[in-house]
Structure formats: structure tokens, C-alpha cells
Amino acid sequence: MLRKKFYFIGNKLDAVVTDESGTVYPSIALYARDLKSRGYSSSTIKVYLEHILRFLNYLHRAYEIESVKRTITDSIIEDIIYSYNSYLTFGVDSDIELAKKIAIENKKNKNTAYSSISVINAALTSFIQYYELKIGSFENPKISRILKIQYRDVTTFEAKKVKENSLLGGVIAKSPDKLKKVRLGILKRVVDRSRKNVRHFPLDCIAKLIDAATSYRDKTIYAFLAASGCRVHECLQLTISDINQMNYEVELNSPWADKSRLKGLSEKEAEQLCWKGRQTKMTFLIEPFKSIFFKNLEKYLRYERNNMMPHKFIFQNQKTGKPYFLSDRSSREKQFKKHASVSCDGNIEGISIHSLRHSYGVYTLNYLPLPQGDYGLNISYVKILMGHASIKSTEVYAKADQDLLLAQIAYANEEMFSREKINIHEIRIKYHEKELKKLEKLLPQKNNKETVSV
Structure with missing residues (x-):
């Protein structure tokens, strides 16, 4: 299993984190308290803390592996951070040697779902933002260096969007009157933007x-x-x-x-x-x-x-x-x-x-x-x-519901053979009558005997 550097002591919501030598890291507890003060639910705070601790343990192990082979530079630190996405989504099948090695150590055979990546990213970037703005330093020098934020110049479009929405949205203002820099997302590179998961239940x-x-x-x-x-x-x-x-x-x-x-x-x-x-x-x-x-x-x-x-x-x-x-x-x-x-x-x-x-x-x-x-x-x-x-x-x-559009076109095509004009209102009625019949079939019958496991 992955050799852990950081551990929770007691209730995770108390956010008491220590390492193998017994040193306590109050930064995590301060961050948890900040989340609570901003109205985050206990379940969300718990999930965020779990993601953060896994991330910190990965960073520490990655730093150990890389520091043996070469001098750690800012470029290597950036590669370590981005390798975490590959570790999560591909595990032992990762093409990144560092991520693959740690995944094998951790016996990570089950890959993290794409739908979970956004939550993990929110947790990590939220913590790093708090660390940078409120803490200023992390007690472990290796982790402190790795958590150094990377910046680039903000675009005009990004500055406009932040102003419109009145949200940080991952953006840190370097001065109160003008936005200067934008922070790079931690798990930004590998998230598949083409995946359009259906979010509503059929x-x-x-x-x-x-x-x-x-x-x-x-x-x-x-x-x-x-x-x-x-x-x-x-x-x-x-x-x-x-x-x-x-x-x-x-x-x-x-x-x-x-x-x-x-x-x-x-x-x-x-x-x-x-x-x-x-x-x-x-x-x-x-x-x-x-x-x-x-x-x-x-x-x-x-x-x-x-x-x-x-x-x-x-x-x-x-x-x-x-x-x-x-x-x-x-x-x-x-x-x-x-x-x-x-x-x-x-x-x-x-x-x-x-x-x-x-x-x-x-x-x-x-x-x-x-x-x-x-x-x-x-x-x-x-x-x-x-x-x-x-x-x-x-x-x-x-x-615009695809099924409804297809139903309208199919019905209209049939009607074209017998009519010169198409009544859209009639199409709607027929469509919804058909859907109503489907729902009626799903309704439980009055005389049916129900069986429920208690």
C-alpha cells in the first residue's frame, strides 16, 4: 500500500492531521473551520478533507521518488501535480511512470470516475487557495514548495466573466481594482470536456x-x-x-x-x-x-x-x-x-x-x-x-428534447403523405397522449399485492 505521510486522528471533521513522527498540522483544521464558517455541510467538508489528505500523501510520495533521481525544479513540481490526474483516472494503467509507480504501490486497480474529478478538483484548489491567502506557509517544506501556485496572465474574457459573476472562480485578484493573474486548475489537463453526462434521471x-x-x-x-x-x-x-x-x-x-x-x-x-x-x-x-x-x-x-x-x-x-x-x-x-x-x-x-x-x-x-x-x-x-x-x-x-423532436419529425413525415398542412398543436397532443399511456402502464395496479423487503 502507499506509504502514508499524513493521517487523521479521531473524527475526520475535527481535521486533526499528523504525520508518522507525531507532528500535528493545524493548517488542515483551520481550513476545515473556514469551510464550516462559509456554510459548507459536514458531509462536504468531510469529503473535501479526505481528497486533500490523499492528494498530500501522493505529493509527498512523488516528491520522495523524484528527489532521488534529480533536483526538483518548478517544472518538475508542475509535472508532479498534473500527474495526480492520471493517477486518479488511469491508476496502474497510467502512461505517466510516476503515477503508475505510486498506483502500483497503492494497489489502485479501480479508476476514479470522470464525474468525481470536478469534486476532487474543487476540493484541492479550494484548499490551495486558502493555504496561499490565509496560511502563507505549510509546516512541511516539501509540500509547501509543491503547493506553490502557478500563474499566467488573465485574458480579457476571463476578467469580464469574473466581474460579471462576482465570483473568484479559481481566479485570484492581485489588486482590489484590477484583475492581473489567473491560477491554473490542479486537475485541468485531462478532464474530458467532450463527455456530456446526462444529469437528469430519465x-x-x-x-x-x-x-x-x-x-x-x-x-x-x-x-x-x-x-x-x-x-x-x-x-x-x-x-x-x-x-x-x-x-x-x-x-x-x-x-x-x-x-x-x-x-x-x-x-x-x-x-x-x-x-x-x-x-x-x-x-x-x-x-x-x-x-x-x-x-x-x-x-x-x-x-x-x-x-x-x-x-x-x-x-x-x-x-x-x-x-x-x-x-x-x-x-x-x-x-x-x-x-x-x-x-x-x-x-x-x-x-x-x-x-x-x-x-x-x-x-x-x-x-x-x-x-x-x-x-x-x-x-x-x-x-x-x-x-x-x-x-x-x-x-x-x-x-430541446431530442425524443420530442424526433417524434414530431416522424409524425410530420407520415402526415405529409395525406395532408398539405401540419398542425404542430396536434403533434404535441398526440405525443403527450402517447407519453401519458406509457406513464399509466408504469402506475401500480390497485389490486396488485406489493412485496417489500423490510
């Missing part, structure tokens, strides 16, 4: 996903995410008081809106609550997932939930009874992908539990039938439903 597979879930809890969670378009943490932090089963309504409230919501949580557990500042409590639940949600919620509360637990959160760990939001996110994601694989015939590239939120956005913005015969809500309405602070976040759901 609309016609959602009912199959819910059916594939092996507990009423997971069925209820998936149905609510699809019906409401809420964020995963908003769903997992629902309490009994947020749901009006009589009126079939659900509100999404900040976990800190009322102190009583924290009942039954320890201080450390409460720190793991997350809230991204949703702009409205309102949820607009779409069918058929609304009905599926309330049906499975009733069964979950009756057959699975431990109602003797002191906390008010609806969703629980099935073994401990503790709030489900405290569980390991990777385990939840693994369980979801297992169910998704069944419903999507194994094609789950780019799919995560967050994809259900994207499906809601795509549907309400493009396909939701309206009284006047049109389809898709005004983007300003979808912004409210999604809880976005900026309409730019909502714009990603606007799309």
Missing part, C-alpha cells in the same frame, strides 16, 4: 426506480424527490410537522427555523444539518409521484419507522433509528445506484440521487401541461419551485 424510468427500492423508506424518499424537485438534504431533514397528510401538502423548512426541530440531536449531530437558503417553503408536487409518495409514506410510518425515537425527523437509519441524514452519504448513493441500475437497465452513467431534482426541473420547465394548451412553466415560476436564489441556476433545465 423521466420514464422514475416509477421503475421507486418500484425497485427494497424498503418503504427508500420508495418514499425517491418519490418525494421526484415529486418536489427538492435537494436531497431538504428531503432527509423533513420532520413530521412539515407534512399535512390530510391536504397532501409538504413544506420545506430550515432545520434552524424552530429550536424544537433539533430535539433529540446532540450538538455534533446538529452540526451535520445543512441548508442552502431555499427561497420558499412551498412545494409543488407533481403526479404521479405525488400520489406514490403519500401512499408509501403511510406504509413507511406504519411498518418501518421507529416512532419511539426522541427526534422528529421522518427518515431514519433502519438499524439504529437515528436520523437518516446522519448516515454516510456514499452508502446512500451506492444504494440508490443499485436501485437505479435495475430501473435503467444498467445505464447509470452520470446518474446520482440528485438527478431526481434535475428531472423535476426539466419536466416543469419543458413538459408540464398548462391550461392554455402550452407546455412548461415560465422559468421564473420554476425558479420559485426549485428554491433557487438566481434564475441562472434554473436555466440549466431548459432543453
